[in-house]
Amino acid sequence: xxxxxxxxxxxxxxxxxxxxxxxxxxxxxxxxxxxxxxxxxxxxxxxxxxxxxxxxxxxxxxxxxxxxxxxxxxxxxxxxxxxxxxxxxxxxxxxxxxxxxxxxxxxxxx
Amino acid sequence: xxxxxxxxxxxxxxxxxxxxxxxxxxxxxxxxxxxxxxxxxxxxxxxxxxxxxxxxxxxxxxxxxxxxxxxxxxxxxxxxxxxxxxxxxxxxxxxxxxxxxxxxxxxxxx
Amino acid sequence: xxxxxxxxxxxxxxxxxxxxxxxxxxxxxxxxxxxxxxxxxxxxxxxxxxxxxxxxxxxxxxxxxxxxxxxxxxxxxxxxxxxxxxxxxxxxxxxxxxxxxxxxxxxxxx
Amino acid sequence: xxxxxxxxxxxxxxxxxxxxxxxxxxxxxxxxxxxxxxxxxxxxxxxxxxxxxxxxxxxxxxxxxxxxxxxxxxxxxxxxxxxxxxxxxxxxxxxxxxxxxxxxxxxxxx
Numbered sequence: 001x002x003x004x005x006x007x008x009x010x011x012x013x014x015x016x017x018x019x020x021x022x023x024x025x026x027x028x029x030x031x032x033x034x035x036x037x038x039x040x041x042x043x044x045x046x047x048x049x050x051x052x053x054x055x056x057x058x059x060x061x062x063x064x065x066x067x068x069x070x071x072x073x074x075x076x077x078x079x080x081x082x083x084x085x086x087x088x089x090x091x092x093x094x095x096x097x098x099x100x101x102x103x104x105x106x107x108x109x110x
Numbered sequence: 111x112x113x114x115x116x117x118x119x120x121x122x123x124x125x126x127x128x129x130x131x132x133x134x135x136x137x138x139x140x141x142x143x144x145x146x147x148x149x150x151x152x153x154x155x156x157x158x159x160x161x162x163x164x165x166x167x168x169x170x171x172x173x174x175x176x177x178x179x180x181x182x183x184x185x186x187x188x189x190x191x192x193x194x195x196x197x198x199x200x201x202x203x204x205x206x207x208x209x210x211x212x213x214x215x216x217x218x219x220x
Numbered sequence: 221x222x223x224x225x226x227x228x229x230x231x232x233x234x235x236x237x238x239x240x241x242x243x244x245x246x247x248x249x250x251x252x253x254x255x256x257x258x259x260x261x262x263x264x265x266x267x268x269x270x271x272x273x274x275x276x277x278x279x280x281x282x283x284x285x286x287x288x289x290x291x292x293x294x295x296x297x298x299x300x301x302x303x304x305x306x307x308x309x310x311x312x313x314x315x316x317x318x319x320x321x322x323x324x325x326x327x328x329x330x
Numbered sequence: 331x332x333x334x335x336x337x338x339x340x341x342x343x344x345x346x347x348x349x350x351x352x353x354x355x356x357x358x359x360x361x362x363x364x365x366x367x368x369x370x371x372x373x374x375x376x377x378x379x380x381x382x383x384x385x386x387x388x389x390x391x392x393x394x395x396x397x398x399x400x401x402x403x404x405x406x407x408x409x410x411x412x413x414x415x416x417x418x419x420x421x422x423x424x425x426x427x428x429x430x431x432x433x434x435x436x437x438x439x440x
Contacts, residue, residue, distance in 0.1 A: 002112040002189050009194065013201055018211040022265050025167065026153040029146075030264050032174060033363055036139075036146035037257030040370075043136040044250050045242050057135065058187055061178060062196035064142060065189060068175055077168055079112050079175060084119065086172035091123055101128040132375050140374050143253055147367030150260075154360050155352050222332040222409050229414065233421055238431040245387065246373040249366075252394060256359075256366035263356040277355065278407055282416035284362060285398055285409060288391060297388055299332050299395060304339065306392035311343055321348040 002069065002079070010069050020070075028071035035063040112179065112189070120179050130180075138181035145173040222289065222299070230289050240290075248291035255283040332399065332409070340399050350400075358401035365393040 014020045039060040042049050049057050072079050124130045149170040152159045159167050182189045234240045259280040262269045269277050292299045344350045369390040372379045379387050402409045 001114045001117060002193065004111045006190050006193055007111060009197060013197060016206045017204060017209045019209075024157060025159065026157040027265055029150045029153045029167075030260055030360070033143070033146040033150045034257045034261050034264060036143040036174075037254050040139045040143045040250055041254050043139045044254060045247055047134060047136040049135065054185070057139075057185070058192045059196050059199075061181060061187065062192040064146070064174070065178055065193050066196065068171060068178065069193070071171060075164065075167070077171065080116050082168045082172040083112065083116055083175050083179070086169050086176065087119060087123060089169075094127060096126045099127045099129075137375055140250070140370055144367050144371050144374060147364050150360055151364050154364060155357055221334045221337060222413065224331045226410050226413055227331060229417060233417060236426045237424060237429045239429075244377060245379065246377040249370045249373045249387075253363070253366040253370045256363040256394070260359045260363045263359045267354060267356040269355065274405070277359075277405070278412045279416050279419075281398060281401060281407065282412040284366070284394070285413050286416065288395055288398065289413070291391060295384070295387070297391065300336050302388045302392040303332065303336055303395050303399070306389050306396065307339060307343060309389075314347060316346045319347045319349075 002065065007069055007073065010066055011073055014070065023070055023074050025071060025075055028067055028074060031067040032064060032071065035060065035067055039064055112175065117179055117183065120176055121183055124180065133180055133184050135181060135185055138177055138184060141177040142174060142181065145170065145177055149174055222285065227289055227293065230286055231293055234290065243290055243294050245291060245295055248287055248294060251287040252284060252291065255280065255287055259284055332395065337399055337403065340396055341403055344400065353400055353404050355401060355405055358397055358404060361397040362394060362401065365390065365397055369394055 011020075014023070039057070042053075042057045042060060044050070069079070071077075072082070121130070124133070149167070152163075152167045152170060154160070179189070181187075182192070231240075234243070259277070262273075262277045262280060264270070289299070291297075292302070341350075344353070369387070372383075372387045372390060374380070399409070401407075402412070
């Protein structure tokens with residue numbers, strides 16, 4: 001889970017440093033892509049984490065999550081709500097009976 | 111926040127459809143990058159969301175978060191813990207006194 | 221332009237260092253995304269290049285192009301041909317008369 | 331190779347449709363990342379191209395190259411020159427004697 005107190009700690013650290021003035025949906029969408037690529041880099045050359053360093057993978061995933069939290073806050077979005085709303089759409093589009101074991105979702109999902 | 115029940119709902123939907131067999135840290139790191147680019151696409155040509163469609167932005171952010179949740183679960187990582195651990199490192203590296211109003215972090219942060 | 225001699229120089233440098241054994245369409249597609257994000261990082265916080273450093277932007281664009289060259293070579297693709305083939309499709313889909321001045325392509329192009 | 335006539339054809343198609351007014355280094359850097367992710371998507375779940383569709387891979391690589399060409403033109407950069415300049419730096423940093431067979435470059439290269 002990501003608790004409210006974690007979200008608050010993230011936002012407070014940004015505010016204390018006046019970093020939040022750099023934050024907009026557009027700049028944060030770029031930041032998420034940049035950090036996602038740093039995470040991807042851990043698996044650039046193969047299925048095992050570079051140098052087997054899982055702590056580094058965790059840090060990069062944390063960076064992606066941190067910018068996602070900041071983007072949700074910046075836009076006034078409730079993370080639980082948007083994730084569950086999207087899940088409801090996905091479940092409707094891919095019913096268990098017809099989707100089970102199929103990679104169809106994985107071809108079509110955007 | 112992202113509550114435990116939301117995490118459970120995500121993981122159950124994947125299991126029910128046998129989608130979790132496609133999940134590994136490597137495939138999920140790619141999925142996060144791909145969804146992050148879909149989010150970036152909302153702001154491809156400017157600072158306003160394409161077509162002003164904030165619901166679409168919310169859905170794309172939800173897709174990034176969903177794959178982040180699945181990657182954390184896949185690797186047995188506690189999202190609260192990794193985000194707070196990374197925040198502690200960031201705070202140590204950029205003390206309020208010297209970082210306030212500076213974009214230094216934004217040049218160096220990876 | 222990117223001349224044949226440039227392509228040869230890139231491939232020879234990789235071969236001399238035995239780096240080409242890391243190259244496959246899959247690993248190179250990841251490498252292109254990773255370098256593209258480094259290029260994006262130059263414009264993370266605004267429309268001006270970070271630190272106004274255009275030489276750095278050029279280097280990052282060169283990294284993307286280098287991996288594109290390696291991927292085309294790895295797959296036996298003729299870059300001129302694939303770019304012109306795709307251009308022909310785009311021109312067919314977006315005739316000048318109906319597309320001029322419209323951002324339609326920019327909403328739909330994937 | 332990517333010949334001058336291909337570059338000209340790309341730029342003319344954009345001009346005819348007034349699409350070049352959307353082009354700036356910042357918007358094109360985002361476009362390159364977005365198309366790179368579409369290319370990555372071909373290899374999202376494994377080392378084989380989705381549906382074994384290599385024509386689709388070629389089209390996505392062409393999209394990345396097209397935006398790279400447009401960015402180079404937009405910034406007045408000579409693609410041959412920037413690629414060879416960057417190659418010279420890479421060769422200096424990773425001499426054949428010490429780099430051969432090593433993945434060092436692949437850990438450090440950004």
